[in-house]
Amino acid sequence: MAFLDPARTASVDVIVPCYRYGHFLEECVGSILAQAGVATRAIVIDDASPDGSAEVGAELARRHAAVTFVRHATNKGAIATYNEGIEWAEADYLLLLSADDALVPDTLRFSTQLMDRRPEVGFSFGNCLSLFEDGSLKLVRPLGGGAPSGPQVFGGETFIRRCGATNIVPTPTAVVRTTLQKRLGGYLPELPHSGDMEMWFRLAVHGSVGFTDETQGVYRRHDRNMSQGYDTAGGLPDLQQRKLAIDLFVERQADALANPEGWRAHLYRDLARVAVTRASSVFNTGDLSASWALSSFAATLDPRLRTSLPWLKLGAKRLAGPRGWRLLQGALSSARGKPSARGKAAAGTHPA
Incomplete structure (x- = not known):
């Protein structure tokens, strides 16, 4: 096991694809900028939203040096937007965070510290909060309530067997090693709904998988979630x-x-x-x-x-x-x- 350099500050590029989520965008970006113990940059990509997303994104970039804003002239779709963000990423690690979701304060350091200590880990994830339209919250524990507490590292095959045919990784918590992500490529256009599951399997074949056992992300559930049609x-x-x-x-x-x-x-x-x-x-x-x-x-x-x-x-x-x-x-x-x-x-x- 490698030992963490206490003087090191890991860097994380958080890719924020946005389509018609301008009313959530400031909260999402604010949760990125509030992360402690890591150097973060928010890369906001507006996919030609018809609402006020462009104005919000441009204003956030004007106010914060750590925010980069890009706007598409025409709608390219979610997968192309995700992959564009991966191309932009330059930090040690990257995270794909939908504009309607958010990070729990001070949690990226849990993933980056685990992955700094364990260089064989290709990506890591954690627990998540589901936020419903009535304001209620539900804790989602991907490994189940009976799992051992504390951080864990799984071999890739062990992780895939544990998942089976179900995507257990809450996307707002998935931190990926940027060099590995770029080597393996982006999301597949054939999978507009299940691209996450294929991506976690693909990454797991080429590295171990870390689990922080910390509550890291907030997934907002509402009637405009992209998964509704499935x-x-x-x-x-x-x-x-x-x-x-x-x-x-x-x-x-x-x-x-x-x-x-x-x-x-x-x-x-x-x-x-x-x-x-x-x-x-x-x-x-x-x-x-x-x-x-x-x-x-x-x-x-x-x-x-x-x-x-x-x-x-x-x-x-x-x-x-x-x-x-x-x-x-x-x-x-x-x-x-x-x-x-x-x-x-x-x-x-x-x-x-």
């Missing part, structure tokens, strides 16, 4: 983008993977489990077409799933039919001494 049809478009991310990762990193097709099968298997779980969930809501589409998608990924307990449970639901399944649930709840959904409603409470 929640339709029970989330099938989201899962299809994840499959494409897996395929592109395996195909383009084949030379760096010991068993590329083994990795594809492993990740497909996990994605199939997610799909059949969603198929069962949307069946409960009465969306039978979405349920069939999700289960068909799962079966194409991993035909062996047809003998699993979740698949057999879904089959039992379909045999009973939506009404029969609801009646059976009510009978089971009564047998366990729990009020059914109808009983809860009658009692003036809301069903879970």
